[in-house]
Amino acid sequence: MAYNATITKLTNGLIMKRLLLTCLLLPWLTACSVLPWSSEDADEGVTPEKPLTILVINDVYRLDNLPYVRHLRASLGQSEGDVLMLHAGDFLFPSLLSQRYDGEQMVDVLNYLDGDGAAFDEHMFITFGNHEFEKGKLKHAPLLQSRITESQFAWLGTNVEFKSIEPGRQMVQADNLLPSKLITLNGVKVGVLSATTDVKGADYIRRFIPPMQAVRTTSRALRQQGAQVVIALTHLTLKEDRALLEQLGDDAPDLIAGGHEHDRQSVQVNGRRIVKADADAMSAAVVRLDAANPKQSSVTFVDLPGKYSPDAGVVARINQWDARFAEGFCGEKGESNACLTQVLGKTAVDLIAEELTIRRFETNLGNWLADTARTSFADQGAQIAFLNAGGMRLNQNIPAGELNRRHLDTLFAYxxxxxxxxLSGAQLQAVVNHAITDWTGNGRWLQVSGFAFKHNPATGTAEQLSLITPQGLRPIQADETLLAVTNDYLLDASGDQDGYRMLGENLIVAPDQPRLELKDKVLEALQQAGSAGIAPRVEGRVCNVSKPGVCLLK
Incomplete structure (x- = not known):
């Protein structure tokens, strides 16, 4: 992979936007009272002379920023002694390389975050995210087992109970897969445990113990064993994390290092802190705790790369994986190893695909993808389209210019x-209402075509649902029938559907008709655009009442 000026410029260009968007648009959030307002300024708090230092990342699907995480960790270690390295889950899947290597490349590179890929890292812990169970059939249990045993760090599975092959032997088990752990850092006894969402199960999992029960029991046990500080590594929603601190009293962990949301969070509940960083290690959270009084804490969000240079050893490892992938991927197509840079089309404008935007607002790329989906069924009368933003996995903006195969294959990881x-107008209203719930950058957010609405984050409402017609906008009636295009993930009730349980395959107009692949239709559209390229724009289909901008609705 190339760590060039373009990537650095794009990444750094997101720094202030990530900080400001949440709190300018959601000033009532508790998080805004504690977020630092510069990339390396800690919020107020008592920092002891020798604090306990914790470095947190979460939801990392790409390798790009891990060399900077290594440099940050090394720098902290030089000045602050032992550093607890935590990853709050979601990394094996999905990604372009994981389509071929099933997360092996992620584990291998993470093994180098201590500078030695062959030595076990006693100070690094990871928990399961829902995407660790992407391969969820019984036959895939050995695959997850392999990823764990390849890891030179510990996995925490406090509330994940795997099925047994025979008494005393589970389908997934390893010496480094632990229910909890008591370790000593800078002379402080620290207990670590975990809690994972049950939003996605697997055939080899017997059950998920309710997080409240698992955290209460394990936290209490760790304190009885002498833990001075207890840290929960979670992959839960912010609402679920808050509930742990609100309801567990003295059994609550002193810190929750979390994931699942993809944007930074720093929230205090009853004096204890919840911290989550930005996805893909675009930031890392550095937490400092006073072991004598863990409620006295500070958090610093470090934007990456920032001032940090890439660690040469980690870069070399990533380059090996990239070269191996290019050789295999391109070789199967009978092409040179440079096939991933093959130009597929052009864009005349910057395409906005960074997650904090595409999972919260209308974007020009989202509009173009939704329009492409709708027009693919225009001859069948399609009026509207909606696509969940969680299926758009690029998480970086594309500058005006060439679009290559890597862009496209990374965008469509699924x-x-x-x-x-x-569906009826009432059903569409229910769909839109679900899209705006828990508006913190979730994958359920929709990019839409053919209709418009107003989103009021303060009231959590979607209003003025309207159809876009050649004659202009008109209100959508609850009892009218609409023809809509969407992706089968939102229709397949055997999966989680991103919570769109009001949808289902029973709504499909022609169930026996072969399904079109959006990636193929996007490639066709790029070719049709020719040398002029595409030039999508934000039109005001989704009007955020708290954000100035174009709006189709009055």
Whole structure:
């Protein structure tokens, strides 16, 4: 991979936007009272002379920023002694390389975050995110087992109970897969435990112990064993994390280092802190705790790369994986190893795909993808389209210029098969209402085509749902019937559907019709655009009442 000026410029250009968007648009959030307002300024708090230092990352699907995480960790270690390195889950899947290596490349590179890929890292812990169970059939248990045993760090699975092969032997088990751990850092006894969401299960999992029960029991046990500080490494929603601190009293962990949301969070509940960093290690959270009084803490969000140079050893490892992937991927197509840089089309404008934006607002890339989906069924009468932003996995903006195969294959980490459904105006309103719930950058947010609405974050409402027609906008009636295009993930009730349980395959107009693949239709659209390229824009389909900008609705 190339650590060039373009990537650095794009990454650094997101720094202030990430900080400001949340708190300018959501000033009532508790997080805004504690977020630092410069990339390396800690919020107020008592920092002891020798604090306990914790470095947190979460939801890392790409390797790009891990060399900077290594440099940051090394720098902290030089000045602050032992540093507890925590990853709050979601990393094995999905990504372009994981389509071929099933997360092996992620584990291998993470093994180098202590500077030695062959030595076990006693101070690094990871927990399961829902994406660790992407390969969820019984036959995939050995695959997860392999990823764990390849890891030169510990996995925490406090509330994940795997099925047994025989008494005393589970389908997934390893010496470095632990229910909890008591370690000593800078002379402080620290207990670590975990809690993972049950939003995605697997056939080899017997059950998820309710997080409240698992955290209460394990936290109490760790304190009885002498833990001075207890840290929960979680992959839960912010609401679930808050509930742990609100309801567990003295059994609550002193710190929750979390994931699942993809944007930074720093919230205090009853004096204890919840911290989450930005996805893909675009930031890391550095937490400092006073072991004598753990409620006295500070958090610093460090934007990466920032002032940090990439660690040469980690870069070398990533380059090896990239070269191996290019050789295999391109070789299967009978092409040179440079096939991933093959130009597929052009864009005349910057395309906005960074997650904090595409999972919260209308974007020009989202509009173009939704428009492409809708027009793919225009001859069948499709009026509207909606796609969940969680299926758009690029998480970086693309500058005006060439679009290559790596862009496209990274954007579509999952198959995105399209179907046309018939639904009522009332059902569409329910869909939109779900899209705006827990508006913190979730994958359920929709990019839309053919309709518009107003989103009021303060009231949590979606209003003035309107159809865009050649004659202009008109209100959508609850009892009218609409033809909509969406992706089959939102229709497949055997999965989690991103919570869109009001949808289903029973709504498909032509269930026997072969499904179109959105990636194929996007490639066709790029080719049709020719040398002029595409030039999508934000039109005001989704009007955020707290954010100035174009709006189709009055």
């Amino acid at each position: 198959p995105t098969r399209l179907a046309m459904i018939r």
